Amino acid sequence: MPPSSDWDLVARAQRGxxxxxxxxxxxxxxxxxxxxxxxxGSEQDAEDLAQESFIRLHRYLARLTPRASFSTAxxxxxxxxxxxxxxxxxxxxQDRAQPLDQAPLADPAQPPPDAxxxxxxxxxxxxxxxxxxxxxxxxxxxxxxxxGLDYASIAKIVRCRRGTVKSRIARAREQLRLRLAEAGVxxx
Amino acid sequence: MRNEQRxxxxxxxxxxxxxxRPERVAERLAHDPAYAREAAALRRLSEQVxxxxxxxxxxDFVARVLSGAQATLARPARIMVFWxxxxxxxxxxxxxxxxxxxxxxxxxxxxxxxxxxxxxxVLARWENDEEIVDALAQLAEAGADLxxxxxxxxxxxxxxxxxxxxxxxxxxxxxxxIDAVSPYADARDTEALIESLDATDTNxxxxxxxxxxxxxxxx
Numbered sequence: 001m002p003p004s005s006d007w008d009l010v011a012r013a014q015r016g017x018x019x020x021x022x023x024x025x026x027x028x029x030x031x032x033x034x035x036x037x038x039x040x041g042s043e044q045d046a047e048d049l050a051q052e053s054f055i056r057l058h059r060y061l062a063r064l065t066p067r068a069s070f071s072t073a074x075x076x077x078x079x080x081x082x083x084x085x086x087x088x089x090x091x092x093x094q095d096r097a098q099p100l101d102q103a104p105l106a107d108p109a110q111p112p113p114d115a116x117x118x119x120x121x122x123x124x125x126x127x128x129x130x131x132x133x134x135x136x137x138x139x140x141x142x143x144x145x146x147x148g149l150d151y152a153s154i155a156k157i158v159r160c161r162r163g164t165v166k167s168r169i170a171r172a173r174e175q176l177r178l179r180l181a182e183a184g185v186x187x188x
Numbered sequence: 189m190r191n192e193q194r195x196x197x198x199x200x201x202x203x204x205x206x207x208x209r210p211e212r213v214a215e216r217l218a219h220d221p222a223y224a225r226e227a228a229a230l231r232r233l234s235e236q237v238x239x240x241x242x243x244x245x246x247x248d249f250v251a252r253v254l255s256g257a258q259a260t261l262a263r264p265a266r267i268m269v270f271w272x273x274x275x276x277x278x279x280x281x282x283x284x285x286x287x288x289x290x291x292x293x294x295x296x297x298x299x300x301x302x303x304x305x306x307x308x309x310v311l312a313r314w315e316n317d318e319e320i321v322d323a324l325a326q327l328a329e330a331g332a333d334l335x336x337x338x339x340x341x342x343x344x345x346x347x348x349x350x351x352x353x354x355x356x357x358x359x360x361x362x363x364x365x366i367d368a369v370s371p372y373a374d375a376r377d378t379e380a381l382i383e384s385l386d387a388t389d390t391n392x393x394x395x396x397x398x399x400x401x402x403x404x405x406x407x
Contacts, residue, residue: 018254025250033249034242043243050245051253058257126236144204145237151206170200177233 006070137172
């Protein structure tokens, strides 16, 4: 039997089928936690924010109508929560973004790292470079790269024009590339 | 925007399948080795971002969500009395700027102070957040002064965020939290919406704008 579509599950959840809602959560838990993690930088906070996103989605179920991509609604909620979280963290002086030069780089005195270690090092540098982006650039980049959403969907989520999404993604990539190049990541 | 910057933006969009004129980008890629190298670097960058490992949520994640969802359902409605006016307003929706609407308001109504900035008219139904989003984004990009509108239940003090974003979040958040049906749900577009504005909504708008112009807060 083919898997139910997201909107089929939503319709069943709207009729009170908790198992249908649980299926939605299982389907999206990992992408939402991943998005939250890359936005806020802490696994614990990311999971809490993802959990709250689904709880709010459940609360809003009655108002969901299948006129747009389901993920637009879900990531819209997650995006709002992560931005609020970042705002609160900034007020408390707990902004996690670190300058890229604080990320551990390879020590030239050490033997060259093996392929696995190089991969881990690149992952860390990419992570740090993403964290160093402004939130409005970070969110569009993540929604594009991690979720594969098109510009129109991203525009709905972040509430701006499609053209703004386009320029923010380009700027995010430009900054990411510059920062990684400064940190010594090799390009083709 | 500089040509170089525009070319980079187009290239970035092209790689996402979103370029305005993909044939132009493709043509340049075929003849400009530096541009092609840039494309290769951007592709590699995307691969590296996409390759970031996604953490696995804890095994009890789904159970915790379901428990939280049910607990939320068990709580009484959380609309506070303080917000009733704001929510009632959101139910009818009205984000209107500028003189065009005023031109449509009957002259017999009491005069009110207008906000300093004149801007395009924009209406949006709370029920359709996409319209609100688009309308406010356009206004913000046009440099419109949106300061007369201050329902803001969930975004009390974000001075470092754009005002439009704050307003938008508030409107949509309010919309999420109320059960109401916009009388304009069937309006096909902004013009139709303007034509269908009734006296009650016009007065609500006047009150809102008057409060703002006087520096007062609704309560």
